[in-house]
Amino acid sequence: MKLSLLTTLCAASLLLLSGCAEITPKPKEKVVVDSTLPTISLTKNGIITDMKTVAFEWKSITDPRVEGIYVYKKSPQDKAANELEYYDTIDTRYSTHYVDRTVEPDTKYSYAFRVFTKESQGVNSKVFVVNTLPVLQSVSWIHSITGLPRIAKIIWRPHVSERVSTYIIERKTFEDKEWHQIDELSGRLNAEYIDTGLEDNHVYMYRIRVKTYDGIISTPSQIVKSITKPLPVSVTKIEASKNLPKAIKITWSPSKQKDFERYYLYRADDIDGSYELIAKLYNNHFTDKIDEDGKTYFYKVSVLDKDGLESEHDKNKVMGMTLTKPNAPAIVEAKLQGNKIELKWGKSDPRTxxxxVVKKSKKGWFDKISKEYKGLTKSLFIDAAIEPDTLYTYTVYSVDKNGIVSEPSIEVQIKTPESQEIISASKAKATQEESVKAVSTKSSSSETTVAPAEELDLNGL
Incomplete structure (x- = not known):
C-alpha cells in the first residue's frame, strides 16, 4: 500500500515538473474541432462565488487523448466582444477545479471550457454566467463621544462576520477634500478607537471599513462627528502694582470656568520676552517678592481646567514695578567752619x-576710615570730630518710611589744614545736626567753602 502511494506521488510530481518546463499551450488560430472529445460538465455544486473569487468544479476527464483545458471568459469591460475570449489554460486533464481570483465584487462574468489535444479541440462547454458577491458591509453601528480634551473616541459594534481581521479607521475634517486612513486595528472583537493629539474645539469626522483575512475591504460605515473640548476662557482685567516696596501685587478677575482647576502665573523681563511660570494658584491674586527697588516685570495669567487644558494668555499682559528709590539729597553747601565741618543739603523727595551721612577720612596713604551716621532728620550735619591734615569725603542718602535708601548724593571733599587750632578727633564733641533755615551758596570772609569733589582741583594739595 505504501509503495503504491509513493508511486502515485512521484507520478504527480513528474507531471507538474513537466508542465512547468514547457510553455503553456494556447488555442491555435485555426481550430480543428473533434466532436468525439469529452465536454466539460460541472458537478452539482460546481460553481462557488465570493467577492473577489470564482471557483469551478467539473467531473473527471478519463479520455487519454486530452492534454488540458482552455478557459474562456467575458468581463463587463469586454463590451465590444460578442463572444468569450481565451483567458487561461489548464495544462493537465487530471485537474477538476479552477479558481479565478482576478474578479471584482458584485460583477457579472461569463465562462466556458474546452478540452484540447495535440491536434484538435473539443466542443465548447455550456456558458456559465456568474455574479460575484457584493462587497462586505462595514459595521452596523458606530458612535462618537464628543467634548474630550484633544481626543476623539469612536465606538462600534463588532462585525458579525468571522472573516473580518482588521478595522480601518478613516478621518476627515471640513478642510480636507479626501478621507485619510489614520490607523488599522487587528482583531474582529475590537470595539473602540481613541484618536489623540487633536486640536482644541475642532470638528473631526470618522468612518470605518472592515478588512477580511483575504484582503477584501468593505464599504465605509456611517459617518460620525466628534468635537474636541474648547480651551478654558481667558482671564480679564489683569492689574499689577507699581508702588509697593520690594514687591509687585498682581490681581485679575476670577475665572467662571465650571471645571476650573487653577491659575498659572507667568513673568518676563520684557513684554515680548520669554515668560517663566512662577506660581500655580487657586486664588486670583499674588504678591511677587522682589529684593530690588524700581524693578519692572511683565505678567500674564492663564486658566487651567481639570483636563489640563490651558487658556490662551499671550494677548493679555500687564507691567508691574516695585517702588523706586527716593531721590538723592542735593548738597548745597560744605565748608570748614573753625574746628568743625558743616554740611547742608535740600530735601529733594517728599517721601524722605x-x-x-557717610563719612570717609584719609590721612596718609593707608590710614582710611569710613563711618555712617543714620537716622538723621535734619538737613544740616555738623562734624566736630575732625583732625588736622586730613581729607574728608561726605555722601548723603535719603531714606523713606519703608527703609528704602536712595542713590548717593554728589560726593564732596574737604581737606583740613595743618593747624594746631583744630581739635583732635578723640577730644571733639559729638557730631551735631540742624535744620537748614536758608540755603545759601555764598560764604563769609571767615568761612572756607568747599566745592563738590568733581569740581575740585587737587593738584595743589
Missing part, C-alpha cells in the same frame, strides 16, 4: 523721612 530720614538721612544717612
Amino acid at each position: 523721612v530720614s538721612y544717612i
Whole structure:
C-alpha cells in the first residue's frame, strides 16, 4: 500500500515538473474541432462565488487523448466582444477545479471550457454566467463621544462576520477634500478607537471599513462627528502694582470656568520676552517678592481646567514695578567752619523721612576710615570730630518710611589744614545736626567753602 502511494506521488510530481518546463499551450488560430472529445460538465455544486473569487468544479476527464483545458471568459469591460475570449489554460486533464481570483465584487462574468489535444479541440462547454458577491458591509453601528480634551473616541459594534481581521479607521475634517486612513486595528472583537493629539474645539469626522483575512475591504460605515473640548476662557482685567516696596501685587478677575482647576502665573523681563511660570494658584491674586527697588516685570495669567487644558494668555499682559528709590539729597553747601565741618543739603523727595551721612577720612596713604551716621532728620550735619591734615569725603542718602535708601548724593571733599587750632578727633564733641533755615551758596570772609569733589582741583594739595 505504501509503495503504491509513493508511486502515485512521484507520478504527480513528474507531471507538474513537466508542465512547468514547457510553455503553456494556447488555442491555435485555426481550430480543428473533434466532436468525439469529452465536454466539460460541472458537478452539482460546481460553481462557488465570493467577492473577489470564482471557483469551478467539473467531473473527471478519463479520455487519454486530452492534454488540458482552455478557459474562456467575458468581463463587463469586454463590451465590444460578442463572444468569450481565451483567458487561461489548464495544462493537465487530471485537474477538476479552477479558481479565478482576478474578479471584482458584485460583477457579472461569463465562462466556458474546452478540452484540447495535440491536434484538435473539443466542443465548447455550456456558458456559465456568474455574479460575484457584493462587497462586505462595514459595521452596523458606530458612535462618537464628543467634548474630550484633544481626543476623539469612536465606538462600534463588532462585525458579525468571522472573516473580518482588521478595522480601518478613516478621518476627515471640513478642510480636507479626501478621507485619510489614520490607523488599522487587528482583531474582529475590537470595539473602540481613541484618536489623540487633536486640536482644541475642532470638528473631526470618522468612518470605518472592515478588512477580511483575504484582503477584501468593505464599504465605509456611517459617518460620525466628534468635537474636541474648547480651551478654558481667558482671564480679564489683569492689574499689577507699581508702588509697593520690594514687591509687585498682581490681581485679575476670577475665572467662571465650571471645571476650573487653577491659575498659572507667568513673568518676563520684557513684554515680548520669554515668560517663566512662577506660581500655580487657586486664588486670583499674588504678591511677587522682589529684593530690588524700581524693578519692572511683565505678567500674564492663564486658566487651567481639570483636563489640563490651558487658556490662551499671550494677548493679555500687564507691567508691574516695585517702588523706586527716593531721590538723592542735593548738597548745597560744605565748608570748614573753625574746628568743625558743616554740611547742608535740600530735601529733594517728599517721601524722605530720614538721612544717612557717610563719612570717609584719609590721612596718609593707608590710614582710611569710613563711618555712617543714620537716622538723621535734619538737613544740616555738623562734624566736630575732625583732625588736622586730613581729607574728608561726605555722601548723603535719603531714606523713606519703608527703609528704602536712595542713590548717593554728589560726593564732596574737604581737606583740613595743618593747624594746631583744630581739635583732635578723640577730644571733639559729638557730631551735631540742624535744620537748614536758608540755603545759601555764598560764604563769609571767615568761612572756607568747599566745592563738590568733581569740581575740585587737587593738584595743589
